[in-house]
Amino acid sequence: MPLLDVRDLSVTFERRGTRPVRAVDGVSFTVEPGQTVGLVGESGCGKSVTSLAIMGLLPRRGNKVTGEVRFEDTDLLTLRPKDLRDWRGRDIGMIFQDPLSSLNPVIPLGVQVAEVLERHQGRTRQAALREARELLDAVGIPDPARRLKEFPHQLSGGMRQRALIAIALACKPRLLIADEPTTALDVTIQAQILTLLKELVDDSGTALVMITHDLGVVAGLCDTVNVLYAGKVVERAYRHDLFAEPRHPYTHGLLQSVPRLDVDRGERLHQIRGSVSDNIPWPEGCAFAPRCDRLVDDCIGETVPLEPTFRGGALRCTNPVPKEVAV
Amino acid sequence: MLRVISRRLVQLVVTLLALMTLVFFWLRSLPGGPVDALLGERATPQTRELLTRALGYDQPIWVQYGRFLKNVVTGNFGNSIRTGEPVTEVISRAFPATVELAVAAIIIAIGLGVPLGYLAARHRGRLLDNATIIVTLVGISIPIFFLGYLLKDWLTQGLHLFPPSGRISTGMDNTDVTGFFVLDGLLTRELDASADALWHLVLPAVTLATIPLAIIIRITRASVLDVLDEDYIRTADAKGLRNPTIRKRHVLRNALLPVVTIIGLQTGALLAGAVLTEKVYNWGGLGTLITDSIGGSRDYPVLQALILLAAAVFVVVNLLVDLSYAVIDPRVRVR
Amino acid sequence: MSDALVEIDDLKVHFPIKSGLLFDRTVGHVYAVDGVSLTIAKGETYGLVGESGCGKSTLGRGLLRLVEPTSGSIKFDGTDVRALAGEKMRQFRRRMQMVFQDPMSSLDPRQSVQSLLVEGLKAHGLHADAPTRLKSTLDAVGLPASALSKYPHEFSGGQRQRIGIARALVLGPELIVADEPVSALDVSIQAQVVNLLGDLQDSLGLTYLVIAHDLAVIRHISDIIGVMYLGALVEEASADQLYSRPLHPYTRALLSAVPIPDPRVEDRRERMLLAGDLPSPANPPSGCRFRTRCPWSQLRCASERPALRVFDDSGQRVACHFAAEILSGKLRPHEVRAELVRPDSPGADAGGELIPTQPDLPTQ
Amino acid sequence: AESDRDNGGGEGSASGGTFIFAGAGDPKNFDPIFNDDGESFRPIRQMYDTLITHKPGTAELTGGLAESWENDASGKVWTFKLRQGVKFHDGSPLDAAAVCANFDRWFNMKGEAAQSQMIYYQDVFGGFAGSKDAVYDNCKAQDASTAVVTMTRYKGAFPGAFTLTAFSIASPTAMKQYDSDTVTQNGDSFSYSAFANEHPTGTGAFTFGGWNKATGEITLNKNADYWGDKAKVDKMIIKIIKDENTRKQELRAGTVQAIDYPAPADRKALADEGYKVLDRPAFNILYLGINQKNPKLKDLRVRQAIAYALNRAQLVQTKGPGGAAVADEFLPNTVLGYAQDVQKYEYNVDKAKQLLSEAGATGLTLNFYYPTEVTRPYMPNPQEIFTVLANDLQAAGIKVNGVPRPWNGGFKDDVQQFGKQDLHILGWTGDYNDPGNFVGTFFGRGKVEFGDQAMTEMFDAIGKADATVDQAAKKTAFEQVNRDLAAKWLPAVPIWHAPPALATTKNVEGLVPSPLTAEEFNTVSVTK
């Protein structure tokens, strides 16, 4: 049984005076215990909204969430907000993109780590602080005893992100959702954090949902990758399959358009026309159609279904890239 | 921190010196002035001449300025033209009255404003929120002296709920220890005097509190809304913390930061409001002193000292606010 | 290699840290750029990489004299740029232009594309043939003519960046300094802009100084790459050479940190993880600036600052005492204990203001 | 605290209770000679006595500390027969020596600072020791109860001026003890002695109980040894409330028992609610001054046109406080020398226009100065009065250019020092019953205020009338002066006599309003 089973999750934002925005449109995927699943896609494609919907952290007003988010046997979406709080932090941890703004600037780091232990494990402040020190040590923050008393702004970006990880992992959750945890960081720091995440996940058996726009990041980390485009999953595959034989024109184009360090420099990069923001909300057919090189009549009109492929993968395309063309 | 304080204080002194010089020369260039003010309708030209010489106005302006500066540096602001007392005495008597009033007002403004602002933010878009917004808007738009006037007319005349004016009942034997009547009563165990003073304090304080209250409500509301949008609140939610914990630990403290700044800024407004409120309620504080020193009597020595005092109070209060800000916000503290 | 268009020699840009009782006085400096020398040949692209805060932008701005350099010389096509004054400098700007990182904030939100573009022409008295120039420029960057009447906020990120490029291009400059031109763009758009820059260079014979922190992008578009660390160049080589033979430990770490979108490569890759963070440029370490994070650091590194020297006849330059030893494997890496860095306290007790007391009246 | 709040009404007949009176302003100090304003004089009057005083509620003279007084034929020598057994509050006796000590103190006052603050002395006695203008010569104690004051010349102001509160007799012992003569200049003002501030010592019906400046309360205690009618209340508090509105509200709240100067607009409401509104007999004058520095105004016809143009009856009706009356002369009809048959200027616009055109002064534009930031007993609201008068003048074809000036911040300077105005409004409250105190003050000598320094005929007439020792002759002389002022000279247009009022709660008895605003409170009792 999967640990997390997201079924047909849709999120629509509605605000008076504006037209409704369907930011997430029928997203389904599963996460097995201990597995690392990637959600990749460009800015605005609905990655964050998906993760927030899973956690029940979307703003209370102005949105409609449909579908199911099953965590083991429980549908998180049907839980009362109050009960959901018991799950968050204990069973599911979450890390956000901007490590500075995600930490409360006026509360010492120690308290911010300790409070989650106090909340879910009934620790006293003293015990929680002691444990927090170990946690900080575990995520590689030097001199943790002193850091406990310090405030977020006194730490560097990398350390803040480590602290956030420590908070998310404090109660040894079975699922960790990381929403672009390294985007705000420099490459050398990014490498540190990714390595750390990988080690922690490997050691604790925590399942990880990794959200990023960087295909390189998923390549080294994830077992399964979901590619999102305009609120929909357009392709899902095991990572080796995905990178070896991307079938969706979008995934394919994406992989071709990023310059790579490990291959010789080509003259020109492959490029995808237009931009994502051009077609949200896209009313009919495949949302990628206007940018697609492989556009055919069938792409417009009917909604294109997500068809399963081999090895648990899936594809949403009427005219996918033939297998031999990829590579 | 010490550096910052000393920096501010040096700036204050320079500012005050500049102000003083400005005021001095401006005053000397005006018609009327002390001579006029000291003489009634009955003065003969001889008396006028005598007085001009007695005050040294026949001397060159630089000599006068030098004397003035020397006096001020030694803490001597001269005598009030109106009452003949040393200015420092006049002011130090009025000062506690205004402070008492202002403190009461700010307590009301904060004590009501922060919770109301917070509630409005939590009920964003709903009835309570809209009602609060409308009330604060009207609070800001109403001429404060008129509000005071109405309150007084409604609550002290027909109903006799509150005394119409003054700080304490006439003839009430209050012992003057600190000049804060409510406090004096407590200090000397004269509880009835204390209660009486408190009773006199209610209406003026409410009047004076109107504008700061409205502003604090608005700021609190806006700032709570801002904080609720912050990433760290989302983090706190992601931790599964309970709502009250989030509210107390994460929302309130951050939301108070701008409120604290506003309180500092409101000291100025409070002083200005005090001028009007004190006039309405015959409250013997700095505000009354200001009106008395201008209307009719042109008591320039007092006025001069008052201007300096107002500036000093403003700067010092804001310094205090900054310091308290540093206590709340660690980002400021490090430096 | 053709002849040099830009020659920078020992350029320094130091920002004073000010504080004082009544009047501000300088209590320290941020050594944003601290002695950089480089040459950009005509028609070439020089790529500059480095971590955030290492002084890349400052170098670019110093070169264009958008910030006044503290010392050093800048020669542009034989002209001593630093000696130009006032009006002369202003007119000279036509020849060297800039493209900014954030396409939104670098475009005045109140001006239509047309007036954004014409402005530069007006400044240089070129607006006589504005219509033709605008048209050809828009064509060159691939925007429709209808864009002229629109405002920046009506465009997508990639299109905005095209406007930014058009603005630089319309004056017909020889050098374009592009400060992170693609970092703010989505991956799928990035390629469009990178290609555009390449195409323009081919058709117009432009010279570029491209600044980026993405090594892969830099490598793709640059002929020569300079790697910066804490205000100074630590290595410089041709794009292929740098990748195939990084000499400086920092370059190695940088290269090994870049994720590669290929699981097969990622799974087999050896990582060289750097400890700690970038030290504060207000208070740089003595000697070699990288020594606090360097796994090969030696005693000498603390006392003596390595100069950027030509390593061998490949023209590769490196600023490391032990580049040869590391390359040959004679020197083994050791554990580095990360040093604590306090990012928010440049110059330690430099003092400074408390937060301004008036939220709606911005002080300072 | 020992709350006195409740015995404010004076419940027991055994104790007289407390009488709380709301005054309108701060006193300066309590040394009579250094003061010149009503708010200072109010408490001073209760603590001190003058040699001669007024019959309650009138301006008629009667014996004060002196049981009787005599003037010799030359008018220069004044002999006072002092009351027996009068004691100062400090216990020292009031005798001729003490009286002379007071006169000598004034005359010999040292220092410009002190002298400059003796406004009434300067005015009445002309100058100090060494000055050739000095009126005072010497004072001799003929015996313990007879003081003889000799002047250098006759002055019409006497004996009225002996009633001036400024010339109250203070205890020489106390003055010596508390250093009464030290007046030191400090900055732009002066410091007074402990005598003036903390130990005022006179012979009055009340003794000084203290001045709480923080609450603005002056406490006076009953002087049980008073020589005259002993105070009916045990204690009197003068509570200073500057705002007329607040005074009224305090009266309604019952926290004070009497207020001074209720706003004219409130009189009716207060009376309707059962409060006693006590009108003082009019003893003041508001006038429209005309500055003859302006050549156009030198023409009598123009000045008369101005007088005709003013609808004073309507002004009195619409803006005059209760009991106000149109003034035809510059002194109230109770004062010696009031003529019944002066030329009256009834409101007549046509006449005004006609006079103007006769004088060739059509299209006249005048600068009309009026004070702001002030109310005076004779002028409760200068701005309104100005607006109405200006309106009248405009209607008669005189263009008015209103120039408002703050009372102390330019008005007095501009009007009395520099004479910048063409027209202005100003007035006067009489100090004692003497025509010289009215017309003499205004028109007895050349003043900048009225521009013309050369109206010698007027100055001489007034000077002569003032110097007349015989009262009957003096009366005739001043009647003529008043007739001439109205018909011939018209240096100003008298507007109204507007008595300021007092208001008390129902249970206050015995408060007799004084035309001179010189009420004595020993007769006041507060019943339950």
Add this chain to the structure above:
Amino acid sequence: MTRALSDHKRRRIDELIARTSEPGGVSLLRDAGRRLLRNPTAIVGGTIILLFLVIAIFAPLVAPHDPIQRFPELTQKLTVDSIPGATAGHPLGSDPLGRDFASRMIFGARQTLFVGVLATLIGLLIGVLLGALAGAIGGWVDNLLMRLTDVMLALPSLLLAITLVALASRSTQWTVIIAVAIVNVPIFARLLRGSMLAQRESDHVLAARALGVKRRDIVLRHMLPNSLTAVIVQATLTFAVAILDAAALSFLGLGDPDINRAEWGLMLGVDGVRYFEVRPELAYFPALAIILVALGFTLLGESIREALDPKNRR
């Protein structure tokens, strides 16, 4: 390689693209204006102000009488302690001097607008000038000007106004206007300077510099326009404050000394308070008018601020 795409499908795509992208040429201000029109707060505020403006501009047409004329039929019944109420021809009755109160209320809109607008504009002008100088030149000019505003800001606004009025040897309507204006100078100067400085560091100004645009043009075309929005919002809010301050000065007896002038603040602060018991309308009407107008300006200012806030864009 790609299969053929039928013409009508191609057209459909273009259509869809056209539909999803905005029509061109919408400037930020227009955009803000649109948002403003959708905001009920702005509409309420705007309507109040519009009404007020119309009344102010057409006062002579709307008002039944001359506001300073005294009417015999009113003065006849007027005494110091009774003021006649509504009679034929005088719907609101008399004021304390026998003038038509209704006309005075109507002309009051004009006079009040005059005081508010002038005080704000003068303050704005001087403030903007100083702020722009400081922001554009920087260096010691900036230092000096900012110390100056420090001094001014150190005094509470009303106190500063009181002082200025007290220090003015002559008090006229202008004294009040100027005093209230000067109080606002440092606020505007600070505001503008602050945002100019922020602009100076911004990328688009840097871009203009890089283009070689002349300094004057940079200041005038880039820094000023972008800084002015904050100032405009502040100015709208300042109207309200200016009107209230003027009323407060009148109440303190330091206001416009010419009581012929029908200005609401003056009418409330002088007549309204003095004759409150005789005829409370004399206070209620001007007070209500002031509250309403102040409210209108505040609402408008707040909603303009909201509309201009980039956070709220789309």
